[in-house]
Amino acid sequence: xxxxxxxxxxxxxxxxxxxxxxxxxxxxxxxxxxxxxxxxxxxxxxxxxxxxxxxxxxxxxxxxxxxxxxxxxxxxxxxxxxxxxxxxxxxxxxxxxxxxxxxxxxxxxxxxxxxxxxxxxxxxxxxxxxxxxxxxxxxxxxxxxxxxxxxxxxxxxxxxxxxxxxxxxxxxxxxxxxxxxxxxxxxxxxxxxxxxxxxxxxxxxxxxxxxxxxxxxxxxxxxxxxxxxxxxxxxxxxxxxxxx
Amino acid sequence: xxxxxxxxxxxxxxxxxxxxxxxxxxxxxxxxxxxxxxxxxxxxxxxxxxxxxxxxxxxxxxxxxxxxxxxxxxxxxxxxxxxxxxxxxxxxxxxxxxxxxxxxxxxxxxxxxxxxxxxxxxxxxxxxxxxxxxxxxxxxxxxxxxxxxxxxxxxxxxxxxxxxxxxxxxxxxxxxxxxxxxxxxxxxxxxxxxxxxxxxxxxxxxxxxxxxxxxxxxxxxxxxxxxxxxxxxxxxxxxxxxxxxxxxxxxxxxxxxxxxxxxxxxxxxxxxxxxxxxxxxxxxxxxxxxxxxxxxxxxxxxxxxxxxxxxxxxxxxxxxxxxxxxxxxxxxxxxxxxxxxxxxxxxxxxxxxxxxxxxxxxxxxxxxxxxxxxxxxxxxxxxxxxxxxxxxxxxxxxxxxxxxxxxxxxxxxxxxxxxxxxxxxxxxxxxxxxxxxxxxxxxxxxxxxxxxxxxxxxxxxxxxxxxxxxxxxxxxxxxxxxxxxxxxxxxxxxxxxxxxxxxxxxxxxxxxxxxxxxxxxxxxxxxxxxxxxxxxxxxxxxxxxxxxxxxx
Numbered sequence: 161x162x163x164x165x166x167x168x169x170x171x172x173x174x175x176x177x178x179x180x181x182x183x184x185x186x187x188x189x190x191x192x193x194x195x196x197x198x199x200x201x202x203x204x205x206x207x208x209x210x211x212x213x214x215x216x217x218x219x220x221x222x223x224x225x226x227x228x229x230x231x232x233x234x235x236x237x238x239x240x241x242x243x244x245x246x247x248x249x250x251x252x253x254x255x256x257x258x259x260x261x262x263x264x265x266x267x268x269x270x271x272x273x274x275x276x277x278x279x280x281x282x283x284x285x286x287x288x289x290x291x292x293x294x295x296x297x298x299x300x301x302x303x304x305x306x307x308x309x310x311x312x313x314x315x316x317x318x319x320x321x322x323x324x325x326x327x328x329x330x331x332x333x334x335x336x337x338x339x340x341x342x343x344x345x346x347x348x349x350x351x352x353x354x355x356x357x358x359x360x361x362x363x364x365x366x367x368x369x370x371x372x373x374x375x376x377x378x379x380x381x382x383x384x385x386x387x388x389x390x391x392x393x394x395x396x397x398x399x400x401x402x403x404x
Numbered sequence: 405x406x407x408x409x410x411x412x413x414x415x416x417x418x419x420x421x422x423x424x425x426x427x428x429x430x431x432x433x434x435x436x437x438x439x440x441x442x443x444x445x446x447x448x449x450x451x452x453x454x455x456x457x458x459x460x461x462x463x464x465x466x467x468x469x470x471x472x473x474x475x476x477x478x479x480x481x482x483x484x485x486x487x488x489x490x491x492x493x494x495x496x497x498x499x500x501x502x503x504x505x506x507x508x509x510x511x512x513x514x515x516x517x518x519x520x521x522x523x524x525x526x527x528x529x530x531x532x533x534x535x536x537x538x539x540x541x542x543x544x545x546x547x548x549x550x551x552x553x554x555x556x557x558x559x560x561x562x563x564x565x566x567x568x569x570x571x572x573x574x575x576x577x578x579x580x581x582x583x584x585x586x587x588x589x590x591x592x593x594x595x596x597x598x599x600x601x602x603x604x605x606x607x608x609x610x611x612x613x614x615x616x617x618x619x620x621x622x623x624x625x626x627x628x629x630x631x632x633x634x635x636x637x638x639x640x641x642x643x644x645x646x647x648x649x650x651x652x653x654x655x656x657x658x659x660x661x662x663x664x665x666x667x668x669x670x671x672x673x674x675x676x677x678x679x680x681x682x683x684x685x686x687x688x689x690x691x692x693x694x695x696x697x698x699x700x701x702x703x704x705x706x707x708x709x710x711x712x713x714x715x716x717x718x719x720x721x722x723x724x725x726x727x728x729x730x731x732x733x734x735x736x737x738x739x740x741x742x743x744x745x746x747x748x749x750x751x752x753x754x755x756x757x758x759x760x761x762x763x764x765x766x767x768x769x770x771x772x773x774x775x776x777x778x779x780x781x782x783x784x785x786x787x788x789x790x791x792x793x794x795x796x797x798x799x800x801x802x803x804x805x806x807x808x809x810x811x812x813x814x815x816x817x818x819x820x821x822x823x824x825x826x827x828x829x830x831x832x833x834x835x836x837x838x839x840x841x842x843x844x845x846x847x848x849x850x851x852x853x854x855x856x857x858x859x860x861x862x863x864x865x866x867x868x869x870x871x872x873x874x875x876x877x878x879x880x881x882x883x884x885x886x887x888x889x890x891x892x893x894x895x896x897x898x899x900x901x902x903x904x905x906x907x908x909x910x911x912x913x914x915x916x917x918x919x920x921x922x923x924x925x926x927x928x929x930x931x932x933x934x935x936x937x938x939x940x941x942x943x944x945x946x947x948x949x950x951x952x953x954x955x956x
Contacts, residue, residue, distance in 0.1 A: 170734060170738065172735070172738035172742070173734075173737065173738050173741065175738075175742075176738060176741045176742040176744075176745050177741070179742075179745045180741070180744070180745040180748070183745065183748055183749065214730070240730065240733055240734060240737065244793065244835060245793070261733070261734070261737035261741075262733070262736055262737035262739075262740035262741060262769075262770070262773055263737070263740075263741065263744075264740070264741065264744035265741060265744040265745045265748065266744060266748070333795075347796070348795050348796045348797075349796040349829060351796075352796050352797065352798050352829050353829070355798070356798060356800075366800075366825065367800050367821070367823040367824075367825060368800075368804060368821065368823075369800070369804065373804075374798070374801035374804070374805060374834075376801070376802075376805050376834045376835045376838050377793065377795065377833070377834055377835045
């Protein structure tokens with residue numbers, strides 16, 4: 161059974177997270193502060209850590225850094241503030257993804273599963289990543305859409321590959337630019353144009369992309385391609401309102 | 405704060421050395437005429453003068469020496485007529501660098517050296533040829549006039565640069581006043597300003613001795629006591645007080661009207677007030693008078709009141725922003741999260757009634773959270789303005805993100821999308837624009853009947869990108885159109901029954917304005933629907949095409 165460690169000082173949040181995760185077959189460990197959290201992360205070897213940024217005894221980012229100094233366990237950050245620069249910083253520090261409060265359990269579960277899958281893929285070296293009708297074979301570099309081969313340029317493929325290795329998780333603009341242009345001459349303008357071109361090849365409706373989803377001010381995410389807004393409107397996903 | 409004050413003072417000291425010297429010379433003439441005093445003062449003055457001018461005089465003589473050496477080198481092939489010309493150089497240099505006296509010294513030294521080394525008989529101060537006598541006298545005359553002119557030029561330049569410094573300091577001071585949050589900051593700003601202008605450390609003394617909250621330990625108790633006595637007596641002129649233990653002299657002057665309960669300024673004159681004290685006192689007095697006028701002009705009193713208001717509102721705002729976001733939004737996050745879990749529980753899933761109730765809780769809590777966010781955004785906009793993080797963005801991403809953000813609000817409407825495929829990229833803060841568009845969608849959903857159509861479109865109009873939201877709702881009267889976008893405006897027909905702070909459109913228009921765009925409202929009339937459009941500037945398409953070779 162997958163073990164998830166929840167580090168959050170608020171009992172109510174821990175309670176609903178426990179209920180939500182247990183409902184989906186996870187075992188839940190709880191920690192109400194950073195010290196207890198770091199101890200549990202060391203001794204109980206969780207498969208996944210949900211880390212709140214606002215802890216009473218230590219900065220959440222500090223906890224993340226300490227965990228990352230010895231472990232590769234997937235970490236998903238919870239935060240009440242939706243500051244994009246802070247998100248980028250946390251992702252750079254090694255967070256797998258972040259979820260802004262208030263959030264629905266479905267959203268957190270989706271992120272958690274994506275993070276766990278990425279971990280699994282990197283250990284098992286699975287060659288094929290699937291996102292909806294799209295499948296990317298990273299060994300033969302073959303991309304198919306509904307079974308039909310899609311021809312991509314080298315940069316388009318590098319972009320898709322970078323997103324596919326983190327399927328379901330956000331990849332920052334900087335990370336993508338670095339992978340595609342190796343640090344020279346790349347910028348967000350080029351990236352946006354490249355994404356537009358890629359979308360024209362893999363999305364059914366490029367003006368309403370379901371696979372390559374933008375995360376404002378942060379980066380892109382390769383989604384499962386099933387979150388059609390028109391179809392799942394009564395889903396309990398709660399989308400946070402932006403607070404500057 | 406104390407450190408800050410000290411460092412500013414230290415800087416003043418460094419800047420002052422040369423200007424003090426100038427000021428000292430000007431003021432010596434104004435000393436009182438008592439006989440013994442006069443003699444002692446003259447003696448001290450000459451000592452001071454000698455000490456202050458030692459380096460320039462030595463340097464001047466070195467310049468003359470240098471001219472002599474170069475003439476000796478040139479002597480084999482240069483004519484004698486060149487001699488006075490070369491000796492003119494040290495005169496002009498010395499006068500422009502150090503003033504009249506070094507200039508004159510250079511002139512005399514130059515004449516002597518020319519006579520001794522170059523005019524026959526050599527190595528003697530005698531002259532054989534009467535023509536040479538005339539030459540040398542002519543040189544001395546021209547050199548005197550030149551050094552006089554150069555010195556005057558130098559004095560003018562010095563005065564100008566001093567004035568410029570004063571104006572700069574005054575400007576910095578008035579800016580400093582504007583940013584003061586507490587009266588403590590204000591007192592320190594005034595002290596810094598006075599210290600900088602006077603070039604001596606100046607400290608404000610509280611009228612009531614016991615309750616000086618700023619604990620100015622730099623002022624000795626004795627000085628403080630004397631100052632309070634002077635304030636009580638309302639002494640009109642400055643007086644010098646010597647601290648008995650350290651022998652440090654302080655000049656104390658009563659200021660009226662007092663600033664924030666501070667009735668006097670104490671200026672630290674230093675440890676050894678010799679004969680120059682009177683001159684310094686005179687200068688301090690003059691500058692202090694000017695400073696008092698300046699303080700009056702700068703409306704220190706109003707600044708104090710403003711500072712208090714600033715401080716209170718800042719505290720309140722921080723409490724609101726910090727406290728509200730955590731104390732109010734955290735419980736809401738628990739409620740919303742719990743609803744999402746409940747909704748997935750098998751027992752609830754099979755019970756339509758419970759599910760409807762949970763959905764209602766979720767929607768209402770979500771609504772409350774977004775209202776709190778509006779309030780927080782409005783508070784932050786008012787406090788700090790909006791600082792957009794500009795980045796190249798695909799407008800399609802903005803529209804889709806806004807739609808996703810308002811997914812639940814739009815669930816009971818039919819959303820029609822009309823997005824142009826090849827709209828150019830825009831250089832904006834995508835989060836702010838997305839938020840603004842979200843507000844438009846929210847309003848469209850709020851003010852149009854369930855099941856009606858909301859049309860979202862994006863297109864290019866000239867060098868602008870236009871994102872618009874068209875609803876089939878209650879529309880707007882001309883009067884309402886004018887008021888729309890003002891802070892906290894809500895249409896009268898709408899205030900009944902609908903929730904909302906009325907901040908939404910104001911926030912949207914502020915966010916769009918921060919991105920260099922504008923908000924436009926169109927409505928044929930009441931109950932005929934509304935179209936609200938965002939217009940954002942774009943970069944010509946061909947510039948973007950240039951970027952495409954980036955892909956191979």
